[in-house]
Amino acid sequence: MAAGDAFEELRELTLRLxxxxxxxxxxTERTIVPHTVEEAYEVADAALAGDPARLHDELGDLLFQVFFLSLLLEERGEGDxxxxxxxxxxxxxxxxxxxxxxAEARTAGRVRERWEAIKIEQEGREGVFHDVPASLPALLRARKVQRRAAAVGYDWPDLDGPTEKVREELHELFAEIERSGRPGAETEPDxxxxxxxxxxxxxxxxxxxxVNVDPELALRATTGRFVERVELAERLAAEAGEAWTELDLDAQERWYERAKAALASGDRS
Structure with missing residues (x-):
């Protein structure tokens, strides 16, 4: 079936629903958008997992969101x-x-530079941080803000700058923690x-x-690995007759390392 036919069938299905x-x-847009965001994250998870079948399925769910939101525009005569x-x-x-x-742009970096310039020159975008949604997840918003600053030249010339800045901020954080001490549970932070x-x-x-790493996706992947390792560690401990929640930290850490090694070798049994 041609793509056009498939799209028309999906449009007719959307109309009927x-x-x-x-x-x-x-x-409405307000009630649908949370589902749209959720579907986008599920697409990201499938892509990160390297699961083509799941990615195929999740892309379909996201595509339906586009059709539905476009229909809402059409109902008001504001687009379709x-x-x-x-x-x-x-x-x-x-x-x-x-x-x-x-125009010439022989590198991906040059393409991005031209992209930002076109937004300002041809599309009337104003300000360094034009159209950066406040609703973005914090890590993605930080990266987008930094990219906008870099597009107008406000950026480190090389990797040494951000590397040293991380060390500096880590030192400052430790100094403040040493000054304030650890707060009590469920209390306001310093x-x-x-x-x-x-x-x-x-x-x-x-x-x-x-270093061309998406921080949002990197953190999501790390969190997923942690969950997988702890769940396997808990199961391995249970199979050995030990209750995970009753173990001290050293024992839990030993099971965690066993789970980590098992997963690294591909053994999830």
């Missing part, structure tokens, strides 16, 4: 799926003059410690940007 499903009839597609087509052509015009934690996270995001 909007008309006949009680849940779909009640939805066709206008959305044509607008993004025109924008991508405009932002790739090195492909569709006479304001200066909180500020230094934020500074350290911001500089780590900057370092990640310099």
């Amino acid at each position: 909007r008309a006949e499903c009680p849940w779909d009839r009640e939805q 799926l066709e206008s959305v597609a044509r607008a993004v087509h025109a924008k991508l052509v405009r932002r790739h003059p090195h492909v569709f015009g006479d 304001e200066r410690v909180a500020a230094e934690v934020g500074d350290l996270l911001f500089t780590v995001v900057n370092l990640a940007r310099f």
Whole structure:
């Protein structure tokens, strides 16, 4: 089946759901967008997991979100799926003059520089941090802000800058922790410690940007590995007749290292 036919069938399905499903009839942009964000993260998880079948499935869920939100625009006479597609087509052509015009951009870095310049010169974007959504996850927003600053030349010339800045911020954080001590459980953090934690996270995001690592995806992957290792460690301990929650930290750490080694070797049994 041609892609156009598949898209038309999905559009007709979206129309029918909007008309006949009680849940779909009640939805607005505000109620749908949380689902859109969730689907985007599920696409990211599938891509990071290297699971083509799951990625295929999650991309379909995300595509439906685009169709549904476009339908909401159409109902108000403010656009439709066709206008959305044509607008993004025109924008991508405009932002790739090195492909569709006479401009030259021989590196990915130069493409990004031209991309930001076109936004300002041709699209009327104003300010260094134009259109950076406040609703972005904090790590992604920090990276986007840093990229915007770099686009106007406010950036380290090489990796030494962000590397040294991480060391500096880590030292400052430790100094504030030593000054304030550890707070009691469920109490307000020391304001200066909180500020230094934020500074350290911001500089780590900057370092990640310099080594082409998406901090949001990297942290999600690390968190996933930690969950997988602890769950396996708990199971291995249980198989040996030991209750994970009753073990001291040293014993838990030994099971954790066994789980880590097992997963590294591909043994999840």
